[in-house]
Amino acid sequence: MNARSLFIPITLVLVLGFLIGPFLIIVAASFSAGETLNFPPQGFSLRWIAKVFTVESFQASFAMSLFLAIGGTAAALVLGIPASYALSRYKLPGAEIVRTVVSAPIIVPGIIVGLALLRYIVVPFQVGITLALFVAHTALVLPYAVRVVSASLDNLRSDIEEAAVLLGSSRLGAFFRVVMPNIRGGIMSAFILGFVTSFNQVPVSLFLSGPGVRTLPVDMIAYMEIVFDPSVAALSSLLAFLSIGIVFAAERFLGFSRYV
Amino acid sequence: MFQNRAEALALALPAALFAAAVFLVPVVILLSDGFRSSAGGWTISAYTDFFSNSLNQTVFLRTLKLGALVTVVSAVIGYAAAFAIVSLEPGAKGRMTGLVVLPLMISPVARTYAWIVILGRTGIVNQAFQALGITEVPLRILFSETAIFIGLLQLFLPLMIISLISALENMPKDAIPAARVLGANWFQVFWKVVLPLTKEGLVIGGTLVFTGCLTAYITPAILGGSKVLMLETLLYQQVSVSNNFVSASVIAFILIVMSFAANILLKRVATARNKMRSRP
Numbered sequence: 001m002n003a004r005s006l007f008i009p010i011t012l013v014l015v016l017g018f019l020i021g022p023f024l025i026i027v028a029a030s031f032s033a034g035e036t037l038n039f040p041p042q043g044f045s046l047r048w049i050a051k052v053f054t055v056e057s058f059q060a061s062f063a064m065s066l067f068l069a070i071g072g073t074a075a076a077l078v079l080g081i082p083a084s085y086a087l088s089r090y091k092l093p094g095a096e097i098v099r100t101v102v103s104a105p106i107i108v109p110g111i112i113v114g115l116a117l118l119r120y121i122v123v124p125f126q127v128g129i130t131l132a133l134f135v136a137h138t139a140l141v142l143p144y145a146v147r148v149v150s151a152s153l154d155n156l157r158s159d160i161e162e163a164a165v166l167l168g169s170s171r172l173g174a175f176f177r178v179v180m181p182n183i184r185g186g187i188m189s190a191f192i193l194g195f196v197t198s199f200n201q202v203p204v205s206l207f208l209s210g211p212g213v214r215t216l217p218v219d220m221i222a223y224m225e226i227v228f229d230p231s232v233a234a235l236s237s238l239l240a241f242l243s244i245g246i247v248f249a250a251e252r253f254l255g256f257s258r259y260v
Numbered sequence: 261m262f263q264n265r266a267e268a269l270a271l272a273l274p275a276a277l278f279a280a281a282v283f284l285v286p287v288v289i290l291l292s293d294g295f296r297s298s299a300g301g302w303t304i305s306a307y308t309d310f311f312s313n314s315l316n317q318t319v320f321l322r323t324l325k326l327g328a329l330v331t332v333v334s335a336v337i338g339y340a341a342a343f344a345i346v347s348l349e350p351g352a353k354g355r356m357t358g359l360v361v362l363p364l365m366i367s368p369v370a371r372t373y374a375w376i377v378i379l380g381r382t383g384i385v386n387q388a389f390q391a392l393g394i395t396e397v398p399l400r401i402l403f404s405e406t407a408i409f410i411g412l413l414q415l416f417l418p419l420m421i422i423s424l425i426s427a428l429e430n431m432p433k434d435a436i437p438a439a440r441v442l443g444a445n446w447f448q449v450f451w452k453v454v455l456p457l458t459k460e461g462l463v464i465g466g467t468l469v470f471t472g473c474l475t476a477y478i479t480p481a482i483l484g485g486s487k488v489l490m491l492e493t494l495l496y497q498q499v500s501v502s503n504n505f506v507s508a509s510v511i512a513f514i515l516i517v518m519s520f521a522a523n524i525l526l527k528r529v530a531t532a533r534n535k536m537r538s539r540p
Contacts, residue, residue, distance in 0.1 A: 007344065090263075
């Protein structure tokens with residue numbers, strides 16, 4: 001073996017070890033039988049994985065994160081699909097402005113978005129925490145929704161809906177009967193991307209989380225500042241497998257990577 | 261293309277108005293707060309105050325330094341990894357790319373948390389060092405710039421690698437063999453052939469990594485602790501501990517300016533190299 005053919009396997013092992021190794025350690029640590037977080041784990045048990053399900057604040061914050069991820073992404077799609085359709089099929093006056101405004105939340109750091117919402121929307125208008133988080137997560141996911149749905153609309157020939165309209169369908173009927181079935185994969189992909197983004201999001205939620213109302217990742221950070229047991233490791237592994245599972249299923253059934 | 265303007269506006273306006281109302285307007289007001297004087301006029305005194313404080317200077321420079329360092333190191337590792345991956349057969353290439361992307365699906369909290377297990381007082385690194393007799397007392401690696409650097413690198417390296425993989429794949433297949441046949445050594449091949457041909461991927465990857473480092477909150481919060489701050493964690497402290505909203509607005513503006521500046525600068529660097537190359 002010469003130096004060049006050794007270069008490839010060595011590089012790959014080192015880089016993948018650095019990228020994935022820490023995650024494997026977390027998974028191993030979550031099966032520990034010991035009291036504190038350690039590696040190599042002391043013994044084998046499922047006690048920390050079981051404990052995750054009994055911590056009350058995790059239950060509440062998991063439900064909150066799930067609600068925000070599903071509800072916020074759905075709301076972003078309800079706003080984003082018509083906007084993407086206008087951007088890709090119409091001569092829209094000020095199209096560039098619309099595109100910039102809806103994709104702006106991706107450029108500005110999340111912590112600033114959260115702070116601005118808190119100071120100028122939540123406090124002056126007395127908005128509830130849950131509603132504020134919902135609005136913030138919708139704004140956060142909107143750029144992804146518009147980008148992914150636009151990409152799948154651009155890949156679809158526009159003359160099929162023109163044909164439907166010529167044959168007597170209404171514009172709305174043409175959209176639901178001709179366009180929607182063809183971009184279903186794109187919409188599902190946008191939903192999954194939005195879901196994962198929203199679920200893992202911390203900075204936006206940081207300032208908006210209030211007493212008793214927290215998203216799961218914010219709750220995990222708060223928990224690990226106080227308790228140093230392997231339950232956060234166990235929860236992290238469970239969540240990681242959940243998101244990997246969702247993405248893999250999406251790739252298999254929808255060809256996710258074509259849209260993202 | 262449909263021509264009906266009213267219909268187009270009706271479709272696009274709800275999303276645009278929503279984003280403007282809950283995002284654009286509040287952020288613009290927040291940023292303008294840093295330029296308000298107490299008398300009601302406009303001033304930059306909040307900025308001169310901010311930069312005259314030595315703690316703020318340290319945090320600002322640390323953020324710049326860590327961002328630049330992570331970007332450069334991820335580019336070096338990224339090229340090696342991307343080279344290794346594109347030289348594989350199609351099937352293996354797809355699987356390897358999948359493994360590189362995989363960490364992006366995992367919550368940053370989980371990914372950062374792993375480093376506590378590795379770098380902590382009783383972590384793997386300290387255990388190994390003590391077993392090998394390199395050190396007797398456990399080293400303090402957590403809550404340092406080193407820990408933040410490692411965490412950020414691991415967080416954003418995948419973005420650099422995938423940007424470079426697509427850049428390398430779009431490169432003409434015979435460019436490297438041609439340069440070799442003409443007598444270039446491997447260093448020259450990289451510097452004169454590969455780098456100019458993949459610079460767009462490098463600019464995209466570099467911008468993603470640098471702005472990612474600027475705006476990362478979780479990594480400096482967990483691995484830097486309350487002493488080793490970056491701009492994001494300083495902003496959080498200013499609001500939640502000191503209630504200093506003017507300072508928070510100043511930091512927010514600096515962060516946004518830095519992200520845009522990095523993007524423009526990287527593009528400049530790429531085109532400047534290009535001009536140099538085309539000179540006879």
